[in-house]
Amino acid sequence: MARLLPFNIAVVSTVFLFVCTKSVCCNNGRRVGDALDTEFSGFSVPLEHSFEVDDVAKFRVRGALLLKAGREPGVLLNQNQLSEEDRTKLKEVAAVDGLYRIQVPRVFLLADRQTERQMEGYLTAFVRACAMVESHLSDSITLHTDVSGYLIGVSIVTLPGACRGTEVEDEVDLEVFNTTLHVMPPVNATGPGTAWFIERMEQESEKKSKNPQEQKSFFAKYWMYIVPLVLFLMMSGAQDQSGGGGGGDRRAEGRAQQHTGRCTSRVCLTLGPCVYLAVN
Structure with a gap:
């Protein structure tokens, strides 16, 4: 089923009003009811998740990525709380060693460039559901972009990252996400050939200085x-x-x-x- 991105400002305002009443922005220290900075009031991108016992992905909204206005990338994450039904289902999926998935649409992470390129599908990442439960919904999401700010990859890890068989009896611990969000632009690295040549020249220079x-x-x-x-x-x-x-x-x-x-x-x-x- 096709999904429409909530790029309309009026729709964004409605979604944000709903999110702020039931979420904590853990990655930047915001609390419920805090006013949203005007620089993040432009566009939003949905963050969706899926965890099913039959391992058939059925994505639904987990939160929203609010994009900063301007030419520099900036993202603010607001998330919903897990309902009692979702908490029970997540524990059931963890019991059968199922997967917890997230997905985001492929868009620009710059609010000023949303009209330059249409959305081209979704980017997906996953972890084991048991790791998500044992970490008490503590995870780290990284958004990878190209040099123009276009989203090309997403990754997720839990903290801690391994399943140790620890039981989570209190379902209140599975109510609020504790997420750290990173935006990772490309890094220019020295080519292997150039590095090898420089190292070789340094070795020869050092050898000559020792043997005049x-x-x-x-x-x-x-x-x-x-x-x-x-x-x-x-x-x-x-x-x-x-x-x-x-x-x-x-x-x-x-x-x-x-x-x-x-x-x-x-x-x-x-x-x-x-x-x-x-x-x-």
């Missing part, structure tokens, strides 16, 4: 071996050039070209099996 020797270049590490070797080769080449004469130069050049296959300098010296040095 690793930051030196190849020449800085082995200059004491390279410089004497170069000087020795230069001196050896000069001696060969002065002692060999013109013919010796041509013979040395020919031998160097035979070794390298591409040496065009006047003198080519062999440095081991693979390295050659040409001296003009």
Whole structure:
């Protein structure tokens, strides 16, 4: 059966008058008969619940979410008391380990944006009915929104959250809801790839600060071996050039070209099996 959201201000006023005579706003410290702030007098969204022995959901009104006027999300919860019939039924559902369900329509939680988008179905959450009974109707409801304030999820937990088999004899403890309401917008988190990269860079920076020797270049590490070797080769080449004469130069050049296959300098010296040095 289709449900019409009570967005008309006159209807809201009527519903609120009925709610305030039988409810306590436990999540914000309001008492029965307290005047409602004008900033919360715009629109309301129904909060419904269902608990059936046959586990077939039949939702009925539990209370109303009153939306704050303005561009910032703000929600006030007003709830009805459980009737004697509902208290008895809830205990029966808890005895057979049934479920307690809640649902809210998918709407904007901003009163100024109610006309921008039509309702698109309902969001549902549930807990075990025995947990609801043993907590004496103490629960926490969280409304999850996207960046625009549109309702995308709902969750409910009881306090405490586990069923321990504790019997609730006094039905007066199951009369008034003790609810904490949260509105949870999305949170921007650091991507896993970026976090890993930053951690890796920090580790490498810390490692280099502990081992400054690793930051030196190849020449800085082995200059004491390279410089004497170069000087020795230069001196050896000069001696060969002065002692060999013109013919010796041509013979040395020919031998160097035979070794390298591409040496065009006047003198080519062999440095081991693979390295050659040409001296003009």
